[in-house]
Amino acid sequence: MTKPGMIVAGVMSGTSADGINVALVRMGGGGHRTSSVAESRRLPGFQLLGHAEYSYPKNVRKAVLDAMNASRASVADLARLNFLLGELYSDAVLAMERQFRVKAALVGCHGQTLYHQGEPQRFLGRKIAATWQTGEGAIVAARVGAPVVSDFRPADLAAGGKGAPLVPFLDYLLFRDPYLGRIVQNIGGIANLTMIPAGGRTGDVVAFDTGPGNMVIDAVTEQLFGQPFDRGGRIAASGKVLDKVIRDRLRRKFFRTFPPKTAGREEFGRGFVCEFLRSCKRCRKQDVVATATALTAQSISDAVRRCVEPNSHPARKPAFQEMILSGGGAKNSTLVTMLTNELAPLGMRLRFSDEFGLPSAAKEAVAFALLAHETWQRRPSSIASATGARRAAVLGKISYP
DSSP, X not given: OOOTTOEEXXXXXXXXXXXXXXXXXEESTTOEEEEOSSOEEEETTEEEEEEEEEEOOHHHHHHHHHHHHOSSOOHHHHHHHHHHHHHHHHHHHHHHHHHHTOOOSEEEEEEEEEXXXXXXXXXXXXXXXXXXXXXXXXXXXXXXXXXXXXXXXXXXXXXXXXXXXXXXXXXXXXXXXXXXXXXXXXXXXXXXXXXXXXXXXXXXXXXXXXXXXXXXXXXXXXXXXSOSSOGGGHHHHTSOOOHHHHHHHTTSHHHHSOSSOOOOHHHHSHHHHHHHHHHHTTOOHHHHHHHHHHHHHHHHHXXXXXXXXXXXXXXXXXXXXXXXXXXXXXXXXXXXXXXXXXXXGGTOEEEEGGGGTOOGGGHHHHHHHHHHHHHHTTOOOOOHHHHTOXXXXXXXEEEOO
């Protein structure tokens, strides 16, 4: 069992495969008072001690992306990648411990998703759902000298869920409000939202992936400009949005499917990007990046309209008054402006998780520290209404040093 004040390291590698996010979190107690220009409040039950991001070496990022997009891959290379990532995760946690002069008693390591298929598909005579997050937990446990909870998603799949999203557990604890309906929107490689009705309980929470977040933007920026991402949205700001391209993309089955649903590179990876570039034909390169950025913004607002607005009575105030933004996409000012404009007709105010004491870049790493803490105490931490599972599940597998 954990003790008040136990320090947990959360480790997250997103679908953008750009690096490793680590957060050091002190669990237990009454929470941490945090202040900002907007408000001051206590984070429920934990204190964020610090966070940092460590980029993958270029050759490692290439190997990860190649493994994600491969129709065939070397078993030996995949096994080596699993152990190599375990070493890199260990390096990141140890660097954080040195920087903040603390020792983690527990590590929650999400790992790097290579494949995620939340919907069962026929395979060798059976219908199977499957997910794979690589990065060997036993290596991290041995090198850090602390137990490691990893491989969080399979337990939810086994309970009939999609294996995602899992961050809504943190969203509910931190952002629920007795009077305000809130949508918590994370924009990582994939964009996902959590809907928390005013005064809602966990069974009222709905969460799902809305579509591409930074994934398509990053891919077209790298291909057309040789840059890994559009810093601050500067390239997109100089382009013109190709509305027909977006309308055609939003007709795809994924966007028309109601939740629960989840997505990854299987839906919005290399194949989708190639098709997207072909649809833009010979347009200016800046217009292509602007259109990819607008696709993220419009797919989010379209998800809100489809899944939120039908439940709102026209004679009453909107069911959701605020959207709280986090993830790398929050740094893209052009994307933020587009999203703000999309939300305005819905009567929804855009805010940032930083205003609540949780830096947007740290959120997912904090979430997996929290999930690891719950697992260590043998408590379920998935939200069944978000993943579509039959029941909440105790997530992950534990490796001991």
